[in-house]
Amino acid sequence: MATIIALTNQKGGVGKTTTSSALAAGLFSFHDKKVLAIDLDPQGSLGFSLGLDIENCKTIYDVLTGQVPIREAIQETDYCDIITSNILLSGAELEFTSSDRDLLLKKALIPVKSNYDYIIIDTPPALNILTVNAYAASNHLIIPMAPEILSLLGVSQLKETIDSVRQSVNPNLNVLGIILTKFNPRTLLAREVKEMAENIASQMGTRVFANQIRTSVTVAEAPAHGLSVFDHAPHANPSLDYQEFVQEVVTRTSSTITQGGASNGQEK
Secondary structure (H helix, E strand, C coil): CCEEEEECCCCCCCCHHHHHHHHHHHHHHHHCCCEEEEECCCCCHHHHHCCCCCCCCCCHHHHHCCCCCHHHHCEECCCCEEECCCHHHHHHHHHCCCCCHHHHHHHHHCCCHHHCCEEEEECCCCCCHHHHHHHHHCCEEEEEECCCHHHHHHHHHHHHHHHHHHHHCCCCCEEEEEEECCECCCCHHHHHHHHHHHHHHHHCCCCECCCCCECCHHHHHHHHHCCCHHHHCCCCHHHHHHHHHHHHHHHHHHHHHHCCCHHHHCCC
16 A cells, blocks of 8 residues: 655745655655655646646546546656646635545545555645645655745644644644755755754654755756656765655655554554
8 A cells, every 4th residue: 555645835946846756756766666646736847847748638637526537647757657737726726615625635546545655745835725635645744845934934834734634634644754955054044944944843743854955956957858856967966865865755654654653544
């Protein structure tokens, strides 16, 4: 049964899609895992970054609105299977009105969960019905965060939404950790934000990931080529950092399964 991880931060520009792409590609490339990536962001950046046409295909919008079975929306890439998104998903807040609107994604995933080791969900930079659906379906959350004060504020505001989802539809939701992106260890701000992030992580019952993702132009270049950062610039700092991050994700998720943690409790 797949371990389901959503990457989330209500602030945009923190490297969420880049981290989602790197995690999905890294799980396959370095750990031989079968991965399904799901783009829940109406901007459709995850599919685009992995080289797909996001306009002329079935998307997660078609799945959540019941127009197609989930298997018909899955596309293959060199790194993982993926269900893309596009601007149609932006109307979800108004269109999803059923009593089970928070559980649409969780129910949609049931037919395919046993086919994958990991399902990675990229969420929009907002706390809306799409984000709640991702939280309801997931075993774990990962919070990408740039070393900026506003990004720090966005992380602190997530706690209320996470607590609400735990109380309503997913009591076993686990925050796997905070990953610092666009990190320049030479700046005082980056070091101060890291310290504050560690305090927030402690309040959320989690940790900051041991490796920070150092800033580099290669991260921005990779999507233009439809490649993972590992293939585009395998020796660049972000590639090396993301490889260590993926290893830490595997270690942490394996630990929770072994201990009978969140991954085992998802079906309750």
